[in-house]
Amino acid sequence: MGHREFVSRILVIPNCPDLLLSASGDSTLRLWEYKSGEEVHCCQLSTICGPQATKPDQKFTVSRITYCCQGGYVAILCDSIPTVYIFQLDATARQLVYKQQISLKHKGWDIAFEEMGDLWILQEDKEAPLLSYRACDGQWKAVTDDKGLQMSKYIQDNWTVFEGFVGAESYYSHLYKASFDNMDEYLQRKEERLQQQKKKKQDLQHASSGQAKKKMKAEGPSL
Structure with a gap:
């Protein structure tokens, strides 16, 4: 509409x-x-x-x-x-x-x-x-x-x-839709959200990598 x-x-x-x-x-x-x-x-x-x-x-x-x-x-x-x-x-x-x-x-x-x-x-x-x-x-x-x-x-x-x-x-x-007084403020908030999402993704990757190493150490070497 x-x-x-x-x-x-x-x-x-x-x-x-x-x-x-x-x-x-x-x-x-x-x-x-x-x-x-x-x-x-x-x-x-x-x-x-x-x-x-x-x-x-x-x-x-x-x-x-x-x-x-x-x-x-x-x-x-x-x-x-x-x-x-x-x-x-x-x-x-x-x-x-x-x-x-x-x-x-x-x-x-x-x-x-x-x-x-x-x-x-x-x-x-x-x-x-x-x-x-x-x-x-x-x-x-x-x-x-x-x-x-x-x-x-x-x-x-x-x-x-x-x-x-x-x-x-x-x-x-x-x-009401969120509005911003100027484009600089909008871009700054957008960049902050992207950085937060990036950090969360990195934290998840590190956690996943750490769990994999612990599992390999516990199982020992294999053919």
Whole structure:
């Protein structure tokens, strides 16, 4: 695939089964005609998520993708960034159109669209673990009177199940390729590895030779 880092999420579009979304540690969200292997659109998340960056080298690794057939909406969560980003799929033009972002007060854990099209967000907050948003006049707005929000009480009563995930570090940081600031450092480390491998090989050869000599001495001369 065209990604330069590990793939974190993939999703086949339910009502456009020839299209697939993929996200990666390279901070891109890509749209594919996957049967032919052709990439038809690439969205650079750093250009959209930049204001939410907490450090200069911030990665925008998508941790969740969800899709709504009604309207062709795509919502994503990025690892360690308390924001939900919403796109709309233009299936005819084969592209994603950025629409809106929903800022959260806490880190988002999961997102999902329900059948009627509402967007549900599970966030790292015991006081308000569930949030609901609904599309209205082209904008996603918070819903406060949905009966489904009563589920927050059950989550709060069983918060011990979630406590182990509160404040957890990134699950993706160890998956990134090792990088080096300059070629000299890379070559130096490569040479060190080669020397270590060479020394191990020599040590094994010496050990093998020593064992052979001991065996010959023990067995004595032979014809």
